[in-house]
Amino acid sequence: MADTYDIIVIGGGPGGYVAAIRAAQLGFKTAVVEREHLGGICLNWGCIPTKALLRSAEIFHYAEHGANYGLKIEKPGFDIADVVKRSRGVSAQLNGGVGMLLKKNKVDVIWGEARIEKAPQGGPVEISVGKMKKPAVEPQNPVPKTVLGEGTYKAKHVIVATGARPRVLPGIEPDGDRIWTYFEAMKPKAMPKSLVVMGSGAIGIEFASFYRTMGAEVTVVELLPQILPVEDAEIAGVARKQLEKLGIRFMTDAKVTKVAKGADGVSVDIEAKGKIETLKAERLISAVGVQGNSEGLNLEGVGVAIERGIVKTDGLGRTNVAGIYAIGDVAGPPMLAHKAEHEGVICVEAIKGLHPHPMKKEHIPGCTYCQPQVASVGLTEAKAKESGRELKIGRFRFIGNGKAIALGEPEGMVKTIFDAKTGELLGAHMVGAEVTELIQGFVVAMGLETTEEDLMHTVFPHPTLSETMHESVLDAYGRVIHM
Known part of the structure; x- marks a missing residue:
């Protein structure tokens, strides 16, 4: 017999765990299904650990320029393994904190990969939970052996909060060695001497800033005329000048057309103004955006409308199928953790009948933590x-x-x-x-x-x-x- 809940949230990232906690606060019997690690990409491989890396880079920068502050600091150095270790430690601490918050609020955690099996009109939604997915990267805190896991579960309301993953371009597929996504860029085994960063959104610029500050030669390739394309053009221009002073080279109105991998690095063909320039670097970071994790859930099988991998919702998280909701990255841009968290609260409060205001996307701030x-x-x-x-x-x-x-x-x-x-x-x-x-x-x-x-x-x-x-x-x- 299936375990029955008021609300099941699929995904334990920022949107998912916040929605679950708010649901529990409102008296709903609640569970979270998580296939890899609590806290999602943001906490484990995105927002938080990148800020730890950037903090190390910031302090290193100030140490190198101590004379500007009247200080005498002998030539500073770093061990990239220790920098990465600190970053991973910060994630581990917060990862464990999410588990404690869920436990404190009496939210069950079901470990495994979820699939929606039935969504009958007016009836509970039925999901099956299979084995945990083998993580692309090991979770910071191992899953306890005695936990809820594989089986069938029912809920009056199911909230999909499965997040997103790096977008992959054909012919430039990450290999974990020479071509990186943010997963590999977050934990380099050695400090590369040179990098090409493909994409100048927040992720690309933050990694460009980190690696350049730590001494790597960095070239950023952007398809559009402006770096940080979603930002105001004047502000992006000021940022570009400062980043160029840091030593970052930018190629805008440019496109990576070919990447060839070798034993000692990559050869990158870049088309700009009708000409091809070939750059050689130790690594290439692909930072060309993310795409929603809507596959494998059987959403379309139960009638949920999806467009280009994004679940279509109204301003309150509701899909076109009664009893199924979506929040966060899988529900579309802006793909930001704080948007996901607020969406989760709105969604749950709407289920409760509290009549929250729909999400105003124009009031969502965006932040890029470069220098x-x-x-x-x-x-x-x-x-x-x-x-x-x-x-x-x-x-x-x-x-x-x-x-x-x-x-x-x-x-x-x-x-x-x-x-x-x-x-x-x-x-x-x-x-x-x-x-x-x-x-x-x-x-x-x-x-x-x-x-x-x-x-x-x-x-x-x-x-x-x-x-x-x-x-x-x-x-x-x-x-x-x-x-």
């Missing part, structure tokens, strides 16, 4: 102009901010975009030190429908980098003080 950092929310200048509105745009450079100068980080900028008639904040874009921590101020402002007047009358503490936010707003209305 300098990049962060944004809302419309870019180009998108705002496409809307046909009259705009007021403010800019403030970090060179006018006392805290930025004291930190030795004067290269940066904040850009704000307002509707000239209503004062509505349409978008905010930032590049510079710690902007990934600052952006939430603008996210809150947009969520509260704050106008330019509210922001201008807000008192920002001094000396802080946040003052650049205030000055950018003032600049949009001709009232900037320190520039």
Whole structure:
């Protein structure tokens, strides 16, 4: 006889485990099915461990430039094995923490690979759980032997939160040796002397920043004219100049047409402006995006609508089949952990009948943790102009901010975009030190429908980098003080 739950979540990543915890808080009997490791890609092989690597690179950078701060530091060095070990340790600690949170909230964890077998109209959804998938990488905390696993389970509601995986281009398939995805780039056995990074989105730029800071020669190839293609063009331009000063070479409007592997590296043919240039490097990192994990679940077999690997949902996580929901990367862009978490909460609260507000994707911030950092929310200048509105745009450079100068980080900028008639904040874009921590101020402002007047009358503490936010707003209305 099948075990029956109110809610079963398929996938224990950020969206899945948060949805499960919120469901338990609301009194639902809840289980999570996980085939590899709790915390998903974000915690184990994405957001968290990359930030640990980038932190090591940041400290190494400051040590190398200690003289800029009046310090005498003998030639610093590093052991890449120790850098990777620290990163993996951070993931392991948080991985175990997710398990404790689920246990604390009385959420069952079912280990194995799920498949939806039946989704009868008005009846419970039936799933089968098979053996655990052999992980592409070993889980940080081994699965206990005495756990729920293979079998048949039923639930009134099933939430699919299976995440995404690296997109693979034909002819440039990762081999774990010379051609890497973020899995291999996260745990190099030795520090490569040279790299080609294919793709300049957040993943590609973060790895380019890490490896260049640690001493590798790095070339980034981007198909589009602009690096960081989803960002405001002006902000992306500032970031590019700073990354080029770090020593990264960019090839935009360029396409990798062929990769040949050899005993000592790769030979990469790159087409740009009608010409082919061949680069040789020890490794190539493929960072051309991700695709949803919608296969193997029998979703289409039970009638769930899927388009290009993405499960189609409304703003509350509901699919076209009653009792089946989808959240996070598998439900489409933006493919970000914080979007998945919030979607999970919205979905569960809608099931409970609490009438949550649908997800507003324009209010989801994006962050890239390179050096300098990049962060944004809302419309870019180009998108705002496409809307046909009259705009007021403010800019403030970090060179006018006392805290930025004291930190030795004067290269940066904040850009704000307002509707000239209503004062509505349409978008905010930032590049510079710690902007990934600052952006939430603008996210809150947009969520509260704050106008330019509210922001201008807000008192920002001094000396802080946040003052650049205030000055950018003032600049949009001709009232900037320190520039």
